[in-house]
Amino acid sequence: MNRSARASYKPSMDLVPEVLAGSRNAIARMITRAEAGYAEAVEALAQLYKHAGKAHIIGITGVPGAGKSTLVSTLIKSFTSAGHKVGVIAVDPSSPYSGGAILGDRVRMNDSAEANHAFVRSMATRGHLGGLSRSTLEAVDILDAAGYSPIIIETVGVGQDEVEIVTAAHTVVVLSAPGLGDDIQAIKAGILEIADIHVVSKSDKPEAAATVSALKGMMALGGHAGHQAWDPPIIPVSSVSGERMEELKAEIFRHREHLATSGELADRLRKTCRTRILGVAKHLFQQKFNAGPGGVEKELQLVVERVHDPRTAAIALLGWESGNEE
Amino acid sequence: MNRSARASYKPSMDLVPEVLAGSRNAIARMITRAEAGYAEAVEALAQLYKHAGKAHIIGITGVPGAGKSTLVSTLIKSFTSAGHKVGVIAVDPSSPYSGGAILGDRVRMNDSAEANHAFVRSMATRGHLGGLSRSTLEAVDILDAAGYSPIIIETVGVGQDEVEIVTAAHTVVVLSAPGLGDDIQAIKAGILEIADIHVVSKSDKPEAAATVSALKGMMALGGHAGHQAWDPPIIPVSSVSGERMEELKAEIFRHREHLATSGELADRLRKTCRTRILGVAKHLFQQKFNAGPGGVEKELQLVVERVHDPRTAAIALLGWESGNEE
Known part of the structure; x- marks a missing residue:
């Protein structure tokens, strides 16, 4: 399975009809991609969810x-x-x-x-x-x-x-x-x-x-x-x-x-x-938080130095506008 | 304290100099507002954080x-x-x-x-x-x-x-x-x-x-x-x-x-x-999630009916654009 996957990477959306037709190979590859959390597989998994x-x-x-x-x-x-x-x-x-x-x-x-x-x-x-x-x-x-x-x-x-x-x-x-x-x-x-x-x-x-x-x-x-x-x-x-x-x-x-x-x-x-x-939302939130503008370390330093308070830092890290979160 | 607070609600920002000057009354009122989570007190608390x-x-x-x-x-x-x-x-x-x-x-x-x-x-x-x-x-x-x-x-x-x-x-x-x-x-x-x-x-x-x-x-x-x-x-x-x-x-x-x-x-x-x-960010996130466009119940029903998959629902509830969260 791994060998064929490497030989030709088939886009996940192309695997969808094969999964629906019951292909064991396509099923195995889709599960591998779900497990690895590939962004490329997100849309295909959404399609499969609708058929499940x-x-x-x-x-x-x-x-x-x-x-x-x-x-x-x-x-x-x-x-x-x-x-x-x-x-x-x-x-x-x-x-x-x-x-x-x-x-x-x-x-x-x-x-x-x-x-x-x-x-x-x-x-x-x-x-x-x-x-x-x-x-x-x-x-x-x-x-x-x-x-x-x-x-x-x-x-x-x-x-x-x-x-x-x-x-x-x-x-x-x-x-x-x-x-x-x-x-x-x-x-x-x-x-x-x-x-x-x-x-x-x-x-x-x-x-x-x-x-x-x-x-x-x-x-x-x-x-x-x-x-x-x-x-x-x-x-x-x-x-x-x-x-x-x-x-x-x-x-x-x-x-x-x-x-x-x-x-x-x-x-x-x-x-x-x-x-x-809620599980997916928390996962996306954590990703966004970690990747926020400026990054966690920079904001952390501002809070340590009391330039920012924790709330301002959190809003900045989430990439949200201050004030509209209430 | 409660009586005077009711008699005239003083904006939290006006309490800040009084807190800094050590007014016991102002301190007590600010703590009450922090405890109650008043949106009005957020900016004042941010100012006080910088003085702490x-x-x-x-x-x-x-x-x-x-x-x-x-x-x-x-x-x-x-x-x-x-x-x-x-x-x-x-x-x-x-x-x-x-x-x-x-x-x-x-x-x-x-x-x-x-x-x-x-x-x-x-x-x-x-x-x-x-x-x-x-x-x-x-x-x-x-x-x-x-x-x-x-x-x-x-x-x-x-x-x-x-x-x-x-x-x-x-x-x-x-x-x-x-x-x-x-x-x-x-x-x-x-x-x-x-x-x-x-x-x-x-x-x-x-x-x-x-x-x-x-x-x-x-x-x-x-x-x-x-x-x-x-x-x-x-x-x-x-x-x-x-x-x-x-x-x-x-x-x-x-x-x-x-x-x-x-x-x-x-x-x-x-x-x-x-x-x-992180604590504040999680709190803001939960608020935003619950208040998301369409509301939790509507999205939940779409997922139950398999019109949406859980990820699409989470992104909708967070009010984020699909696709840019990776």
Whole structure:
């Protein structure tokens, strides 16, 4: 992919029809450009955003070691077997797969249908300077516009960015593993309360029953506030045997139905859009602030010397007219 | 004060010479206007900022119950007795004094000199929407421009705003009380590591020695990173007897000397100015974003309907031209 990209740089706008037609190569290149934040790709991403909105987006989160990768692999197989084109965006520094050797590491590829019907991509989690949420959701848009559904966003459930990303999903699956002390870790990270579906992995382990009880206890205490009309189910799964994976899939589809009929889908969409708009605005603001006329250092010196007060400096750095900002 | 303010609203610019001349009434009114965020006061505050910069600013912080108010009262007496005009800005929801009955509650006023040479003011900590840091530091500017020095900022050492405010001080005094579990609380709140001087209150209590040991142990572990050239002293004080209060004052002056001779004063000033500029810029940005052409709700709906992508919406809300923000 990289080689062909270098050989001939195709303008992002020219990639748009190819993405819409489902070209894996075009999808991969667009995601790379979104991730790198290319100005050249902005208009193309805006176009793709307008074509997106059909996919069901599943967020899967849980602390490292909970078994997210195994669960996702099993879901990929299960969805592709049922004829779905499934997309996966993994935002996880401990993720075992990288841009190059994606599917081979992840899924035991039994047939070419599975390979053609799944697109798995890891996003870098470093060097993003606040752009992680933006580029991850742009990658989801790209897969969505290309006709993939469901799209799974896998994140390690730690950190504000990661929580923000996963709450952009329609259905949030929180994975807990028995005996990892996950309960406490997850509560601290604030991810248990965003769960639409709880999955307890490694249900073949004897400690799994205690984890299920702990989750039930927490939910009885109101730990899933905000989902009054939806009682998050708790599904113990064993990835060894694939046991109860169909139940998980059924609950995901049932939750999608619930969202649509209860009106919560529209609410979530508004919330996600609001977060995305504000996120982009903050990013643009920071860029403008840093690049302001005179530059930060010059204005800073004027404030240190009390030639300017902080407000005057801020207005100058933003390149705004003084006085009209009230 | 309120009555006269209502009777005749004097433009803030007209208050500036009165503040510079040290009028307590003008100072109180300017602080009220800074706190309320009056647009009318912006230019006056900018002028006063330019006249400020002479005072030594002392931050005093510690968890509720550590004895901050008692310590500050004792310092006020001590500084005014020595001929200083001392200003106090208290940012503490548990603060025992309010705008009205300020000095009477706080200091047992022994003579009129003390009353005339101390200006104590509480800042509201609610309803500020991120403006707490801005208005607190503007209040410090006002007292500074009016010739007060030292100026004490008293904050409860919990919360990001409070920590940001107190790090704007030249000398940060962190108060720990024996037997309150303060050590752990303070470490969690990240305030112990910003201490230039540690004070252990209630040194008459038998547990005080253990608190001193705990602080020494923490410092040995590198808990005061960043002050390589300054070893924060630990001063046990008993406010009952006023014991060792003169030592605290001497350490504060010694620290001021250290800042000046080491060049750290300039570093701290730059850091504070940077934080203040960015804080004001973020505030102005949020205002502009919310008031953007079309309004947030209209743009949000366009994004929900995928007529606009989030970036286009953000640019529209900011009132910026599309394309020139890169």
